Amino acid sequence: MDGTRYFAPLPLTLIFAARKKEFMKIYNVLIKYRFWLGLLSLVLAVVINVYSSFWPAFFLYFIGVIALASHFFIGPLRLIQEPMEQGNVDEVEKILNTIWFPNLLYKPVRSTYYTIKGNLAMMKQDFDTAEKHLKKSTELGSPMAEAEGANKLQLGMMAMQRGDLKQGESYIRAAIRAGIPDKESEAVAYLSMCQIFMNKREFRAAKEFFRKAKACKPTTKQVVDQVKEIEKYISRMPG
Numbered sequence: 001m002d003g004t005r006y007f008a009p010l011p012l013t014l015i016f017a018a019r020k021k022e023f024m025k026i027y028n029v030l031i032k033y034r035f036w037l038g039l040l041s042l043v044l045a046v047v048i049n050v051y052s053s054f055w056p057a058f059f060l061y062f063i064g065v066i067a068l069a070s071h072f073f074i075g076p077l078r079l080i081q082e083p084m085e086q087g088n089v090d091e092v093e094k095i096l097n098t099i100w101f102p103n104l105l106y107k108p109v110r111s112t113y114y115t116i117k118g119n120l121a122m123m124k125q126d127f128d129t130a131e132k133h134l135k136k137s138t139e140l141g142s143p144m145a146e147a148e149g150a151n152k153l154q155l156g157m158m159a160m161q162r163g164d165l166k167q168g169e170s171y172i173r174a175a176i177r178a179g180i181p182d183k184e185s186e187a188v189a190y191l192s193m194c195q196i197f198m199n200k201r202e203f204r205a206a207k208e209f210f211r212k213a214k215a216c217k218p219t220t221k222q223v224v225d226q227v228k229e230i231e232k233y234i235s236r237m238p239g
Contacts (some may be wrong), residue, residue, distance in 0.1 A: 045221030
């Protein structure tokens with residue numbers, strides 16, 4: 001051996017992952033400053049157009065129009081993913097506040113926007129605002145059935161909290177039909193339906209919904225405690 005050291009090359013997957021990460025950082029910066037970059041492009045295009053002609057300025061006009069259109073029609077929701085994963089609610093709200101005209105957003109994006117606004121309002125215990133935003137999201141229709149189901153479940157829970165069991169049942173049934181994204185939430189939906197039918201004294205239906213809730217095998221303490229509490233009464237019911 002001549003003492004030369006040999007180093008194994010990095011796996012291609014690591015190289016591609018690193019490059020993808022760098023690309024996404026650049027992409028996020030472009031999204032963040034897209035509006036101002038679009039304006040700058042249009043200003044430069046006008047200057048070149050005035051002092052030269054239209055065709056040399058065409059590319060800048062094109063870039064400016066695309067940047068501004070995507071800002072207003074698609075919005076910056078791509079930037080929300082990281083702060084949401086980190087639980088940084090202030091940053092999420094800051095990003096949402098850059099959407100000045102939500103009615104211009106592309107319909108599925110607008111639905112997602114109102115879903116996030118509704119969830120943020122719920123975190124602040126502002127249930128009236130949460131209900132208003134979630135209803136808007138539901139009316140627009142979610143791009144994912146599971147998200148639509150989650151929205152309707154939340155609306156149903158808020159209706160039950162107000163004592164409006166009829167509307168609560170309607171929303172929760174719709175949520176179950178649309179599909180609920182996780183077993184814990186699905187268990188909550190069935191337990192809520194169980195309580196509604198217990199209140200209506202339709203005990204056979206109440207027992208069936210309770211059985212479905214237990215079949216979800218919830219693990220969250222709050223849901224498990226609710227199962228145990230209902231179980232005390234369900235066995236004594238006729239039907």
